[in-house]
Amino acid sequence: MKLEKIHMRVQDEKERSCNFEEVALGYTLEEAKLEASRCLDCKNPRCVAACPVQVNIPAFIKHLLADDINSAYYQIYDDNILPSICGRVCPQEKQCEGACIVGIKGEPVMIGALERYLGDYALKNDIVMEQHIVENGIKVAIVGSGPAGLACAAGVRKMGYDVDIFEALHEYGGVLKYGIPDFRLPKDIVETEINRLRDIGVRFHKNVIIGKSITIDQLRDDGYEAIFIGSGAGLPSALRVAGENFSGVYYANEFLTRVNLMKSHHFPQSATPVKVGDNVAVVGGGNVAMDAARTAKRLGAKNVFILYRRDKTSLPARLDEVYHAEEEGIDFRLLRNPVEFIGENYILKQVRCEVMELGEPDASGRRRPMPTNTFETFDLDSCIISIGQSPNPLLKDTTEGLEVNKWGGIIVNDHQTSIPGVFAGGDVVSGAATVILAMGAGKDASVEIDKYIKSK
Amino acid sequence: MYEIVAKEILNKDVDLMVINAPLVARNAKPGHFIILRVDEEGERIPLTITEINGDLVSIIYQKLGYTTRLLGTYNVGDSLSDFVGPLGKAAHIRDVENVLGIAGGVGAAPLLPQLKEYARRGVKVTLVIGARSKYHLILLDKYKEFCDEILIATDDGSLGTKGFVTDVLTELYKTRTFDHTIAIGPLIMMKFVVILNKKHGLKTDVSLNPVMIDGTGMCGNCRVSIGDKTFFACVDGPDFPGEEVNFDELLARQNYYHDEEHICNLRLVKK
Numbered sequence A: 001m002k003l004e005k006i007h008m009r010v011q012d013e014k015e016r017s018c019n020f021e022e023v024a025l026g027y028t029l030e031e032a033k034l035e036a037s038r039c040l041d042c043k044n045p046r047c048v049a050a051c052p053v054q055v056n057i058p059a060f061i062k063h064l065l066a067d068d069i070n071s072a073y074y075q076i077y078d079d080n081i082l083p084s085i086c087g088r089v090c091p092q093e094k095q096c097e098g099a100c101i102v103g104i105k106g107e108p109v110m111i112g113a114l115e116r117y118l119g120d121y122a123l124k125n126d127i128v129m130e131q132h133i134v135e136n137g138i139k140v141a142i143v144g145s146g147p148a149g150l151a152c153a154a155g156v157r158k159m160g161y162d163v164d165i166f167e168a169l170h171e172y173g174g175v176l177k178y179g180i181p182d183f184r185l186p187k188d189i190v191e192t193e194i195n196r197l198r199d200i201g202v203r204f205h206k207n208v209i210i211g212k213s214i215t216i217d218q219l220r221d222d223g224y225e226a227i228f229i230g231s232g233a234g235l236p237s238a239l240r241v242a243g244e245n246f247s248g249v250y251y252a253n254e255f256l257t258r259v260n261l262m263k264s265h266h267f268p269q270s271a272t273p274v275k276v277g278d279n280v281a282v283v284g285g286g287n288v289a290m291d292a293a294r295t296a297k298r299l300g301a302k303n304v305f306i307l308y309r310r311d312k313t314s315l316p317a318r319l320d321e322v323y324h325a326e327e328e329g330i331d332f333r334l335l336r337n338p339v340e341f342i343g344e345n346y347i348l349k350q351v352r353c354e355v356m357e358l359g360e361p362d363a364s365g366r367r368r369p370m371p372t373n374t375f376e377t378f379d380l381d382s383c384i385i386s387i388g389q390s391p392n393p394l395l396k397d398t399t400e401g402l403e404v405n406k407w408g409g410i411i412v413n414d415h416q417t418s419i420p421g422v423f424a425g426g427d428v429v430s431g432a433a434t435v436i437l438a439m440g441a442g443k444d445a446s447v448e449i450d451k452y453i454k455s456k
Numbered sequence B: 001m002y003e004i005v006a007k008e009i010l011n012k013d014v015d016l017m018v019i020n021a022p023l024v025a026r027n028a029k030p031g032h033f034i035i036l037r038v039d040e041e042g043e044r045i046p047l048t049i050t051e052i053n054g055d056l057v058s059i060i061y062q063k064l065g066y067t068t069r070l071l072g073t074y075n076v077g078d079s080l081s082d083f084v085g086p087l088g089k090a091a092h093i094r095d096v097e098n099v100l101g102i103a104g105g106v107g108a109a110p111l112l113p114q115l116k117e118y119a120r121r122g123v124k125v126t127l128v129i130g131a132r133s134k135y136h137l138i139l140l141d142k143y144k145e146f147c148d149e150i151l152i153a154t155d156d157g158s159l160g161t162k163g164f165v166t167d168v169l170t171e172l173y174k175t176r177t178f179d180h181t182i183a184i185g186p187l188i189m190m191k192f193v194v195i196l197n198k199k200h201g202l203k204t205d206v207s208l209n210p211v212m213i214d215g216t217g218m219c220g221n222c223r224v225s226i227g228d229k230t231f232f233a234c235v236d237g238p239d240f241p242g243e244e245v246n247f248d249e250l251l252a253r254q255n256y257y258h259d260e261e262h263i264c265n266l267r268l269v270k271k
Helices: A029-036 A057-065 A068-079 A083-089 A109-122 A147-159 A187-199 A217-221 A252-263 A287-298 A319-327 A394-398 A435-455 B066-072 B105-120 B140-144 B165-171 B185-199 B247-255 B257-268
Strands: A139-143 A162-166 A203-205 A224-229 A250-253 A279-283 A303-308 A329-332 A336-344 A347-361 A366-381 A382-385 A422-424 B002-013 B016-019 B033-037 B045-053 B056-062 B082-087 B098-104 B124-131 B149-154 B180-184 B204-207 B223-226 B229-232 B239-242
Touching: A029 A057, A057 A109, A068 A083, A068 A109, A068 A382, A083 A109, A083 A435, A109 A187, A139 A147, A147 A162, A147 A187, A147 A203, A147 A336, A147 A435, A187 A203, A187 A422, A224 A435, A224 B204, A250 A252, A252 A287, A252 A382, A279 A287, A279 A366, A287 A319, A287 A382, A303 A336, A336 A366, A347 A382, A394 B185, A422 A435, B002 B056, B002 B180, B016 B066, B033 B056, B045 B082, B056 B066, B056 B105, B066 B257, B098 B165, B098 B185, B105 B124, B105 B140, B105 B180, B105 B204, B105 B223, B124 B140, B124 B165, B140 B149, B149 B165, B165 B185, B180 B185, B185 B204, B185 B247, B223 B239, B223 B247
Parallel strands: A139 A162, A139 A224, A162 A203, A224 A422, A250 A382, A279 A303, A279 A382, A303 A329, B098 B124, B098 B180, B124 B149, B180 B204
Antiparallel strands: A336 A347, A347 A366, B002 B016, B016 B056, B033 B045, B033 B082, B045 B056, B204 B239, B223 B229
C-alpha cells in the first residue's frame, strides 16, 4: 500500500489570487481509484464512527473500486444529501481522515476528495437516487435553508411528510450561499444539490422571516404539525474595542455577504459595492477569517494579513485553507490582539495591537494568549472582524416560551425545544460549527420529528 | 415576484408604490420596514412601510440613489424581484397627551403611520414639516386628515416659513411644549433637531435608515453607536432615542460608498 496520497490538482496560486474560480480542481476517475485503492477496508472502520453523519465510507470506496460509480454515490447519498458540498468544506482532518488507520504511518486516505468526486460525478451526469415516497399529507415547516434545514427537510420528506422550507434571504442555502466563497464552494454546486430536494417535492419559500413575516404560533395555526428551526448562527461577535464602528471596519458576515450573496466583485453589473483598499487586516483564525482574507486578496488588496492572538498551531481553520491562504500570499501576524482602531473623521486608518505570548493551557486545551504590554500599530484601509458568530436572537425575541442558553443557543432535548412540536438543530443550537455537524443535527431531528408526530 | 398594483407620483423626486405582499402585510405595524431588491442584480435597500391595506403594502421612496431611481422606472403591472418584511421593531407608541412630529423631506413617509397611530389613540398631534420647496412637500393631505396643527417650513419660502424645521421649532417652543417628539428626516436635520430639543428639555425619538444588507441582524452593516453601546438598526431599531445617537459617525458610515453610488447612477443613465 502506498503511504502517500494522490494530491488534488489546484489552480496556479498567482493566477487564482486574482480570480474567484475554484482553487481545488478535484480528482479524475483514475486519480480517485488510485486514491481509493489505499483504503484498508478495516473491519471496524474508525472513519465511519468519526463522521457526524456516519457515511459508510469503506462501502462507497468498494463500489468505486469496482467501477460502480452510481452505487458508490447512492451509498453516500443515503447518509449525506450534500456530498459535493461536504467533500469540499468538511474538516476531514478532524473527522474521517483524522481517524483513518493509514494516517498513522502515512497520509490518510483522502476521503473528502473521493466524496467530492462522487458528488460531482452525480451532478454532472444527472445521477439521481430513485426514492419512493409514500405521502402522509402531514405538514412540517423548516425554518432556514442552510445545511441543518436542508438535511432535516430531506429526512422528513423521505418519510412522506409535506415539507415547506422558509428562507429569510433571497437565495437558498444559508451560509453555503452568503458565507463560503465561490473559490472554495462554487455556487452552482450548491444550487444543484439543493435542487435535488425540490425534485423530491420539498417546497421552498424565499423572503420569509419566521418570527416576523409568520410567527411560530402562526405556523401552527397554518396547520404545521411540527416545526424545525435551523436558522443558524448569524450574529457576528464583536471585538468590543474603541473605533469598531468606523467606516472600513467590517464584520466578516457583511464583507462575505456583499461578495458571495450580493456578488459585489461584479460591481457595477451587480449593484452592491464593496471596497477594501490596499491594506487589509483580518482578525481571527478560523475558516471564516481565511475566507475573508483570501476574498480581500482577490478584490485587489495588496497586503492582506491575519491578526490572530494565538500561535499557528492553534489556528482553528481547516489545514487546507491555511495552506492555500499562505500560498496566495496572506501574511500571518500571529500573537497579535487588536486593542483599538484609530481613525480620522470616523474612517479607519490604523489598528493598534497588543503583542501576546502563550501561557498555560486554557479550557480549550490550547495555550492561553497572555498580554505583554507591548504594542504595535499597523496602517489599514479596512479590517474584517472574523472572531465568531452566535445564534441570531430574532426567533427567541419573537417566540414566547422558546428557551435559550446564555450564549443564545436554543436549548433542546432530543432535538426538541422547550415548545412541544418545535425542534431545532445546527448552529442555532450549538453556536457556529461546521456544515456537516449542522446536517447531522438536522437529519437526527427528522427522526425525532417523525417519532413526535406518530406519538401524538 | 411581488407585483406593483398602484403607483402615484408625489412630486418629481418622490413616488408612492403599492406592492402585493401578503406575508409582509400579515404582521406589519407602524414603524416596521421592508427590504426590497428591484431585479436579480439589485442591491437590498430598506424602506419604511407607509400603509397596510389587506395584502397590499405601500412604500414611499425618493429617487436619489441608484436603486430608488431604478425603482422609479417600474410601473403598475411590473414586479419586484424581492420584497421582505416586516422588519425592525414596531414604533413604541407612548402614553402621552400631546406629541410633536417633525418631518424633513421624504422623512414625512415613515413618520405618517406613527403619528396616525397617536391620533387614533386620541393624542393631540402637531406636525412640523419641512422640504426644499412647496413642490417637495409630500403627504400633506394625508396629514391634514388627522393632525391637530401643521406648521410648514420650506428652504425657498414657497410655502410656510422660509427656512428649516429648526427655525419653525425655535419659534414654536417660545410658547409651547410637548410631552414627546419624533423627528424623521435627513441625518443632518435629525442631528440639529435633537440639539435644539435638548436645550428645551424635550426628548426626541429618531428613525434611522443606515445602509443594510440582510436586515435580520446578521451583517452588522447598519450598526449605530447609541451612548457607549452598539446597536443594529435593523433589529434593535429603526427608532432610537435621539439624544444618544452618534450622528457624526453615522453620517460617515452613510457616505462610505458615496463614490460607488455615483458609478451605479452613471450606469443607470446608460440603461
